[in-house]
Amino acid sequence: MTDDSWEPELDPEQRHLFELLRGLREALREDAHRRYGRVNPFAEDLLDWKEKGAYVGGVDVTVYDSTTVVGDVTIGDHTWVGPFCSLDGTGGLTIGRHCSISAGTHLISHDTVRWALSGGTAAYEYAPIAIGDCTFIGAHSVVTRGVTIGEHCLVGAGSVVTRSLPPFTIAAGSPARQIGRVELADDGAVKLLYDDGSSPTL
Secondary structure, three states, X not given: OOOXXXXXXXXXXXXXXXXXXXXXXXXXXXXXXXXXXXXXXXXXXXXXXXXXXXXXXXXXXEEOOOOEEEEEEEEOOOOEEOOOOEEEEEEEEEEOOOOEEOOOOEEEOEEOHHHHHOOOOOOOEEOOEEEOOOOEEOOOOEEOOOOEEOOOOEEOOOOEEOOOEOOOEEEEEOOEEEEEEEEEOOOOOEEEEEOOOOXXXX
16 A cells, blocks of 8 residues: 655656556565564665675674675674664674674774864774674664673663673673673573572573
8 A cells, every 4th residue: 555645756767667666665565574574664675684694794694784884894603683783894893603783783893082072183093893602782782992792791772882791791781881690501591690689581
């Protein structure tokens, strides 16, 4: 079902192309909704998330088309990068295997703070970011230049990580601080041990 209240002014050839494009959008949207129960931005239905993942990453890597990838970025096998993320490898960025980088996350390996404050006199500053294997970064988090996040870490949604985190850390907040640790059982169960005494099992 289209909304005919908005119609661009087009010549006949453009009108034909526009109608074809609109038909393609509707078909792809119906397909995505049927298969995944999702209604995506048009570009996310048009392009293959795994193809982009293979182009910038390893085996079975998902990178949504709305995510920007810049510079030297390495992504390990079986990692998922959600929509509307920024993967800035201008200072170097490595993401491990089996990671989840949630929607709207920004991994920024450079900054222009001193450049801006100095009126362009100071240079941009760069430092690599490294994300260890089996790490989850919650939605709308920011990781700044020079930070290393160890393997098996959990970063809560909306966090701003400005300092490195050791393996098996739970961190949250702005700036992020350690609020617990991850424990893995031999049977594969994951236990989140929070400093406040709670310990849900996943």
